[in-house]
Amino acid sequence: MCQLFETIKVKNGILENIDYHNSRVNKSRNELFGDNKTWNLRSMITLPPLASSKTYRCKFVYNEVFKSVEFIPYTIKPLKTLQLVEVSNIDYGHKYLDRSVFDNIKLLNPHAADVIIVNNGNITDCTYANLVFFDGEKWITPSTPLLRGTKRQRYIDEQIVVERVIKPADLKHFYKMKIINAMIDLDESPEIDIENIVVSSEYRVLSNE
Secondary structure: OOOEEEEEEEEOOEEOOHHHHHHHHHHHHHHHHOOOOOOOHHHHOOOOOOOOOOEEEEEEEEOOOEEEEEEEEOOOOOOOOEEEEEEEOOOOOOOEOOOHHHHHHHHOOOOOOOEEEEEOOEEOOOOOOEEEEEOOOOEEEEOOOOOOOHHHHHHHHOOOEEEEOOOHHHHHHOOEEEEEEOOEOHHHOOOEEHHHEEOOOOOEEEEOO
């Protein structure tokens, strides 16, 4: 039985973006396990005493039933360069606890701080976050992500970012990029110059078969 997890940002005693996490958990449980019962993570997660000055990463593990929850202090890691890598046959449509596919990609690219994954010719995500690119007027996120992140979906719904197919050749049209995920908001994500995306004449192609 596969296990899944949610990463939820906890700040000032609040489970942030919780409605989007609820939606994804219930969607995954329905699609993977055929369970139509609605979970409410607000009532399932009990917050322990936490320092109000810190941000915490709540890791909620589940499959058909609730498995575990833990709280870990969190700080944003600096990320200045990324390597463009094409990976075939990759599927991460649900937030699986088994992340060996991403571990293997990073092992094969040991000199990269992280990678931008190209799948079927389209830019998707890095190994732990969705991507947004700035074209001088608006923030654009790839419409072909490996995982439809909760923060990404909120920004789309609020029209803060828009979706578009982005191919490696399109990178020249952007000035900078950021990463976003449940723990990293757009306004606090460090900017990465497009010039800091390492693009070789031939992408390194990996197979996930």
